[in-house]
Amino acid sequence: MLVKICGITTPEIAEAAVHAGADFLGFVFAKSKREISTEQARKIIAPLPEHVKSVGVFVNKDTKEIEHIVQETGIDFVQLHGEETAEAVKNFSVPVIKSLPGTTDGLHIAAQYDAASYLLMDSPPLPHAHGGNGIAFNWSILKGNHFTDRLMLAGGLTAENVAEAIREAGPIGVDVSSGVETDGEKDPDKIKAFIHAAKQQ
Template sequence: MKVKICGIRDIKTALSAIESGADALGFVFAQSKRRIDPEEAGKIIHQLPEDLLKVGVFVNETKETIEKIVEIAGINVIQLHGDETPEFSCGFSLPVIKALSVGSAEDLSKLDEYSNEYFLLDSPKGKYRGGNGVSFDWSILNENLLLGKKIILAGGLNPENVAEGIKAASPYMVDVSSGVETEGKKDLGKIKRFIDEAKSMEKEEVK
């Protein structure tokens, strides 16, 4: 099971997450309490392994701004977390994660409108588009709609419920931000526990 730790803002957290087994790190360039400047993100990313997925998170941003930040920060995956159209979402040279807010089973029908490499299923938006620590109803996930798609499960995941989420959704990857924080800051112990829990599901499936 692949794991993405989102909302990275310092090199210590980034390296600790990688050491614990993270496959992807997320850097938020949209309005958020976890927002990071492209230049600061670039300083961190410059010290990370080349094959790691370094994801830039954007919300309803212009193509020009996204491409400029890609160049400055050195991210290698774009995450679109707003109301971007299918046409806009497939207009980049880098792989794109299209995030969809899932409040009902009907929301999953949007999966067929897009042709991106990855789809991130998140809970409905709160104050921010993501990172709100709330899960959506995993029972509405339809296997037929998800078939053949690289699904990233997000929204309200934490070390205590990630195993349950993986069982319910059988995702390609799980994504966490607030669920591995203590008092609004990334907690290295929680990050390790989250990754261990997620990776242990892979071992159970092999048995």
């Protein structure tokens, strides 16, 4: 089971996630309390071991601007959380993770994004947030979908419910941010517990 810890903002938390067994670390380049600068991200990404992949998270940002950040930071994947078209996904120099709402409509739309390396089914967006809102959805609607080999799951996951979510949805990976935080800050113990619970499946 692949595990992505998203919203990394410090070298210390990145190191804790790596030691706990994370496969992906997410860096948010969008308006968020977890937003990070290009320079900060570059410093955290540079010493990462090769097997841990860095992911830049973007919301409706211009392709050229994203590509500039890719080159400046060395991120391995681009994660798109906005209204990017299936055609736009083909225009990047690194693999793409496309986030879609965990709804029946989201499942239908997913079929269009054949160029995405992973499809991240997340909580349906709130008026002020494109995913990343820490709310779970009905995981069972994802069961038996035709893109299981590239399905990642996000939205309200914690160490306590991730095993159930994996059984219900059958993803190849899971993505967490607020579910491994205490008082709005990443918690190394929660990161460790989450990764352990996910990789037991």
